[in-house]
Amino acid sequence: MKNKIFDVCIVGSGAGGGVMAQQLAAAGIEVALMERGRNLGPADFLAQDELSNMIRQDFFAPDYLESQRSEAGETAQLGKFSLLAQTVGGSTAHWGSWSWRFRPDEFRVLSSEGAIDGSSIADWPVAYEEMEPFYGMAEQALGIAGSAGSNPFEAPRKNAYPNPPHVYRPASRLIESGAKKMGLHPFPTPMAINSRVYGDRAKCMNGAFCAGFGCPVNAKASTLAIHIPAALATGRCHLFAQSRVVEILVGDKGRVRGVRYLDAQGREQELLARQVILAGGSIASAQLLLLSKSARFPNGLANRSDQVGRNLMCHVFAQVNFEMDSVANSFAGPPGNIAIDDFHASDRKRGFARGAVIAEAIESMPISSALKAANYLGAGRRAWGQPLSEYLAKFPYIGGLIAIGEDMPVSSNRVDLDPTLRDAAGIPVPRITHKRHDNDIRLVRYFEQRMAEIAKAGGAKKTWSTDFTGVKTGSGHIMGTCRMGDDPECSVLNRWCRTHDVDNLWVVDGSFFPSSGGYNPTLTIFANSYRVARYFIEQAKRLDVR
Amino acid sequence: MNRREFIQLFGGAWAAALAARPLATLAAQRSDAPLVLDAAQWKTLAAICAQIIPPLHGVGAGAANSVNFIDKLLAHEDKASLPAYRQGLAALDRYARKQWQHDFAGLGSAQQVQCLENLEDGVIAAWPQSAPAQQQWFAMLRFHTILGFLAAPKFGGNQNMAGWRAIGFPGHLHELGGISDEQVSGAQPIAPMWHH
Numbered sequence: 217m218k219n220k221i222f223d224v225c226i227v228g229s230g231a232g233g234g235v236m237a238q239q240l241a242a243a244g245i246e247v248a249l250m251e252r253g254r255n256l257g258p259a260d261f262l263a264q265d266e267l268s269n270m271i272r273q274d275f276f277a278p279d280y281l282e283s284q285r286s287e288a289g290e291t292a293q294l295g296k297f298s299l300l301a302q303t304v305g306g307s308t309a310h311w312g313s314w315s316w317r318f319r320p321d322e323f324r325v326l327s328s329e330g331a332i333d334g335s336s337i338a339d340w341p342v343a344y345e346e347m348e349p350f351y352g353m354a355e356q357a358l359g360i361a362g363s364a365g366s367n368p369f370e371a372p373r374k375n376a377y378p379n380p381p382h383v384y385r386p387a388s389r390l391i392e393s394g395a396k397k398m399g400l401h402p403f404p405t406p407m408a409i410n411s412r413v414y415g416d417r418a419k420c421m422n423g424a425f426c427a428g429f430g431c432p433v434n435a436k437a438s439t440l441a442i443h444i445p446a447a448l449a450t451g452r453c454h455l456f457a458q459s460r461v462v463e464i465l466v467g468d469k470g471r472v473r474g475v476r477y478l479d480a481q482g483r484e485q486e487l488l489a490r491q492v493i494l495a496g497g498s499i500a501s502a503q504l505l506l507l508s509k510s511a512r513f514p515n516g517l518a519n520r521s522d523q524v525g526r527n528l529m530c531h532v533f534a535q536v537n538f539e540m541d542s543v544a545n546s547f548a549g550p551p552g553n554i555a556i557d558d559f560h561a562s563d564r565k566r567g568f569a570r571g572a573v574i575a576e577a578i579e580s581m582p583i584s585s586a587l588k589a590a591n592y593l594g595a596g597r598r599a600w601g602q603p604l605s606e607y608l609a610k611f612p613y614i615g616g617l618i619a620i621g622e623d624m625p626v627s628s629n630r631v632d633l634d635p636t637l638r639d640a641a642g643i644p645v646p647r648i649t650h651k652r653h654d655n656d657i658r659l660v661r662y663f664e665q666r667m668a669e670i671a672k673a674g675g676a677k678k679t680w681s682t683d684f685t686g687v688k689t690g691s692g693h694i695m696g697t698c699r700m701g702d703d704p705e706c707s708v709l710n711r712w713c714r715t716h717d718v719d720n721l722w723v724v725d726g727s728f729f730p731s732s733g734g735y736n737p738t739l740t741i742f743a744n745s746y747r748v749a750r751y752f753i754e755q756a757k758r759l760d761v762r
Numbered sequence: 763m764n765r766r767e768f769i770q771l772f773g774g775a776w777a778a779a780l781a782a783r784p785l786a787t788l789a790a791q792r793s794d795a796p797l798v799l800d801a802a803q804w805k806t807l808a809a810i811c812a813q814i815i816p817p818l819h820g821v822g823a824g825a826a827n828s829v830n831f832i833d834k835l836l837a838h839e840d841k842a843s844l845p846a847y848r849q850g851l852a853a854l855d856r857y858a859r860k861q862w863q864h865d866f867a868g869l870g871s872a873q874q875v876q877c878l879e880n881l882e883d884g885v886i887a888a889w890p891q892s893a894p895a896q897q898q899w900f901a902m903l904r905f906h907t908i909l910g911f912l913a914a915p916k917f918g919g920n921q922n923m924a925g926w927r928a929i930g931f932p933g934h935l936h937e938l939g940g941i942s943d944e945q946v947s948g949a950q951p952i953a954p955m956w957h958h
Contacts (some may be wrong), residue, residue, distance in 0.1 A: 383943040421940020549946035582912040582931045603819035612930035730884035
């Protein structure tokens with residue numbers, strides 16, 4: 217393949233890259249799909265366990281390093297900010313699968329709210345109406361289980377979900393009962409997990425190892441199960457697993473000409489392509505652009521605006537657990553089956569901007585549950601000994617709620633290259649600088665109260681919160697870092713996710729989000745990728761790819 | 763493929779190669795005998811684990827053999843923590859002997875609890891410089907004990923799924939081929955892994 221020139225090189229095989237590979241290959245375009253992770257599949261996923269996948273996180277990202285700090289001026293320390301999977305299928309291999317459409321106002325946050333101090337909020341260059349058909353395509357492809365129209369607050373939709381919702385467990389029914397008593401409108405959480413056999417994928421086996429895990433029966437939708445096999449079947453997609461791209465190569469006219477990567481044996485290789493599409497996630501894509509310095513691009517590729525890496529978002533989560541009188545079955549079934557969206561709309565009278573969806577979060581992981589003992593016990597009791605054992609005995613009776621809060625984009629929250637720390641390949645690790653905007657904290661406090669009220673109204677014996685605002689931690693919802701916009705001075709990508717600076721370079725992972733929305737982001741990454749793929753194919757002749 | 767074949771095919775060393783800490787997993791599957799802790803250290807650490815998670819429904823970190831999990835971890839991928847453990851265990855025994863004339867394992871339960879409370883609070887006087895900082899080490903002990911109680915049995919703790927049985931976690935349902943919607947809803951009971 218030494219002198220071969222691919223039409224397109226896609227870097228990363230998750231929601232953004234997997235869809236592009238499938239759509240482009242189906243349209244006759246020859247694609248190289250680069251993935252730094254291993255090519256694991258359902259049989260491998262049987263060997264997963266909580267320690268490997270959740271606590272150590274070395275099943276899907278065994279040699280991945282990041283450094284983090286809260287503000288410029290501090291020395292960043294090695295630590296895990298993101299919870300991302302590096303494997304064929306990317307984070308869709310291990311996602312929780314909750315699949316929401318952003319609301320129309322979530323595409324025009326600046327217009328809805330006006331400027332907010334300390335935040336870089338912006339409108340998307342794309343409106344909901346433009347995204348709507350692509351959300352529909354994504355829902356059909358993934359086989360979303362849900363009940364169209366059951367959420368009175370959701371964005372308008374033209375199509376129903378392809379599959380019926382999942383069954384409620386006892387904890388879901390407590391939430392349903394509490395919400396109804398409060399006059400709220402609970403509905404089944406839309407999930408990309410098969411509630412029945414769909415296409416060639418199995419029905420969910422209710423194992424409850426979903427978020428953070430690969431599905432052993434492909435009931436959970438992923439590019440690994442859906443898009444990549446379809447792309448490979450065309451004969452026009454070449455998958456390079458365990459191939460880590462470390463530089464985007466720039467040609468003499470300021471266009472990119474391919475990538476330099478480390479193969480499975482760690483040897484340097486070059487792969488040439490007419491178009492390069494980045495889809496390695498919001499941290500890796502920013503890192504790669506910043507690593508790709510040249511005389512023409514001394515601050516990194518596509519970074520004339522100095523916006524690459526900025527406006528890093530990770531959502532802000534509020535979590536409330538509750539204790540039931542009887543068994544909650546939180547260790548069985550899909551990862552949370554009921555949701556409440558009554559509090560989503562922004563209302564500045566609440567003391568903060570924006571909002572969140574509330575959904576059942578299952579308490580399915582024994583170690584993670586044990587590590588939250590102090591939150592149950594309160595400050596006055598030691599979280600070991602007799603009190604710890606008393607708490608652990610409650611495990612089967614515990615249910616949970618989580619709010620997925622829209623966090624404020626902040627320009628100084630960013631990814632750049634750590635000046636001293638390097639990984640095993642000698643490459644500077646991505647340095648995360650992240651400090652929460654006050655609005656995030658106020659949002660969390662409000663939603664903690666609403667969730668506790670719902671659980672208590674449903675008959676919970678006790679409720680308690682777990683605070684994620686004070687710790688230096690991100691999430692699996694990494695967004696921003698290459699925001700999309702019409703103005704090249706303050707955005708990295710145009711409305712088609714093509715970089716303003718380099719006309720054959722694109723970014724289609726969560727990097728493009730100008731704001732984070734109060735919903736899990738993945739369905740929006742999928743939908744956007746279908747949208748960009750359609751444009752790319754329409755433009756293919758002009759793009760010099762057939 | 764029936765369930766037994768399924769587990770045989772995907773169990774054992776093959777699983778260890780994919781899982782976290784593969785060397786510790788393999789070591790744990792080979793033997794429950796101490797690998798790096800000497801008899802006295804093992805005894806002290808086992809007593810600490812038993813106090814951090816005392817029996818619930820009759821089983822605590824002692825019966826689940828959390829100490830074996832920690833020994834395998836310290837023998838392999840977390841061997842960087844081994845010196846801290848050795849120094850810390852020795853310092854704790856010295857402190858126990860000075861205060862109560864017995865090694866930690868020989869103390870009464872109330873004295874052991876007092877000893878660990880002092881460690882957690884970082885108030886043990888004359889704690890040696892060479893030993894790990896009291897509060898950080900206690901946090902590590904607590905973390906490792908919980909892992910040894912509740913991590914999958916292949917890692918050397920949670921023996922015979924003792925920790926899972928104690929807390930009422932049914933185990934890796936995915937390894938059993940899953941459960942029905944009626945079991946999720948509560949209409950039918952869920953048979954835990956150890957009933958299969």
